[in-house]
Structure formats: structure tokens, C-alpha cells
Amino acid sequence: MFYPRWFLAMAMLVVISTTFAAPPSSAQGVDLLKQALETEKAGNKTAALGLYTSAIQAGDLTRAQLALAYYRKGGIRGALGDNSLGIEDFSRSIEHNPAYGEALSLRGYLRGVIGQYDLAERDHHAAIKLADQAKWPNYLPWTLQHMADVLRRRGDFGKALEYCDRALQNSSYAPVLLRRAWINMDKGDTARAKIDFAAFQRAAEEQKIPFDIFWPDEREAFNRLSRL
Numbered sequence: 001m002f003y004p005r006w007f008l009a010m011a012m013l014v015v016i017s018t019t020f021a022a023p024p025s026s027a028q029g030v031d032l033l034k035q036a037l038e039t040e041k042a043g044n045k046t047a048a049l050g051l052y053t054s055a056i057q058a059g060d061l062t063r064a065q066l067a068l069a070y071y072r073k074g075g076i077r078g079a080l081g082d083n084s085l086g087i088e089d090f091s092r093s094i095e096h097n098p099a100y101g102e103a104l105s106l107r108g109y110l111r112g113v114i115g116q117y118d119l120a121e122r123d124h125h126a127a128i129k130l131a132d133q134a135k136w137p138n139y140l141p142w143t144l145q146h147m148a149d150v151l152r153r154r155g156d157f158g159k160a161l162e163y164c165d166r167a168l169q170n171s172s173y174a175p176v177l178l179r180r181a182w183i184n185m186d187k188g189d190t191a192r193a194k195i196d197f198a199a200f201q202r203a204a205e206e207q208k209i210p211f212d213i214f215w216p217d218e219r220e221a222f223n224r225l226s227r228l
Contacts, residue, residue, distance in 0.1 A: 029058030067097035101130035112150035141167035174203035
């Protein structure tokens with residue numbers, strides 16, 4: 001699922017450089033982690049993946065830094081469609097930081113993609129409960145529409161739409177409109193899906209949300225909605 005890439009990544013880069021900065025004698029992992037974040041921002045996922053792995057293997061990262069490195073690895077895996085490996089990385093992230101709501105939400109998303117619905121819902125509930133600790137303004141609607149997605153996969157369209165409505169009551173975060181359009185499309189309500197998709201396109205343009213933040217299943221849904 002699209003994840004809060006550069007709002008969080010660059011914020012984390014500041015955190016790494018200050019609160020969690022390693023001492024000069026053992027800064028190799030920290031430097032590699034910084035390079036990985038910058039490389040991922042530049043769009044080179046494969047190179048970033050290798051740098052995150054090297055940063056982890058350096059052996060000098062704090063638990064918070066390790067949680068971030070595994071989280072970013074998981075995000076790249078998800079973007080590349082490597083769902084099982086993404087779940088593994090998010091799980092390692094959560095091992096180092098059990099209150100890492102973003103990692104919980106994205107692990108839940110990928111668990112939903114591969115059909116592990118009960119585990120997915122458990123992750124989403126845990127992530128939603130951490131909303132009060134989140135620093136990203138759209139964290140709550142982001143996690144709520146992830147829960148809506150697994151409910152869509154279960155065929156519980158009514159409850160899925162309720163989660164989208166709850167998300168939109170919190171903010172006008174554009175991807176929630178895409179999620180709602182997708183739910184309505186799968187529900188068979190083509191007219192409503194078209195309306196939601198058009199609203200998403202307008203909101204995405206206003207909020208400057210790029211297409212490349214979407215993961216493979218979302219891009220497929222986007223293309224399906226475009227043909228309605």
C-alpha cells in the first residue's frame with residue numbers, strides 16, 4: 001500500500017542525525033542508512049534496498065534505527081510486489097519497535113494481499129490504536145482505509161465503506177477516495193465508483209499526490225477504475 005514516504009522518511013532522517021546519532025567511532029551504519037533514505041528518495045529502489053541491508057549488517061544501529069531500516073525495506077518490497085519478504089521486513093521492524101504503527105499497518109496490508117485476513121485485521125486494529133502517538137497528520141485516515149481494504153477483500157463492503165467514511169471525517173486525504181472507489185467498484189456500484197474516482201483525481205491533484213506512491217494492486221485498481 002502507498003505509505004507515508006517522504007514526510008516520514010525525511011523526518012526520520014532528521015531524527016537519525018540528532019536523537020539517534022551514533023558516536024563517530026561507530027557511524028558506518030548510520031551513514032549507510034542516510035544514504036539509503038536519500039537513494040530511495042531519488043527513486044532507485046534496488047540500490048536503496050542494498051544500502052538498507054548494508055546498514056543493518058553494519059551492526060552499529062540502535063533499535064530505533066533498525067526499526068526504521070527494516071520498515072523502509074518492507075516498503076520497497078511492497079512497492080515491488082515482494083509481499084512475503086515485505087511482511088518479514090515489517091515483522092523485524094516491529095520486533096525492534098512494537099509501537100511502530102506504520103509498520104503494523106503495512107504488514108497488515110500485505111497480509112491482506114496474500115489472504116491472511118485475520119492476521120491483517122489484528123495488525124490494523126493495533127495500528128489504529130496507536131493514532132494518538134502518530135506524528136504524521138494523515139496517519140489515522142491512512143490506517144483506517146487499510147482496514148477498509150482487508151474488509152473489501154473479505155467482501156464486507158458495507159463495513160469497509162464505514163471505515164472509509166470514518167477516515168474522511170478525520171481528513172480529506174485523497175487516497176481514501178481511491179479506496180472507496182475501489183470498494184464500490186468491487187461491490188458493483190459502478191456509478192458511485194466513478195464519482196469517487198473523479199473526486200480522488202481532483203483531490204490527488206490538489207494534494208500533489210504522485211501516482212508512483214501506489215503499490216502494484218493499487219495501480220491495477222487505478223487502471224480498472226480509469227476504464228469504467
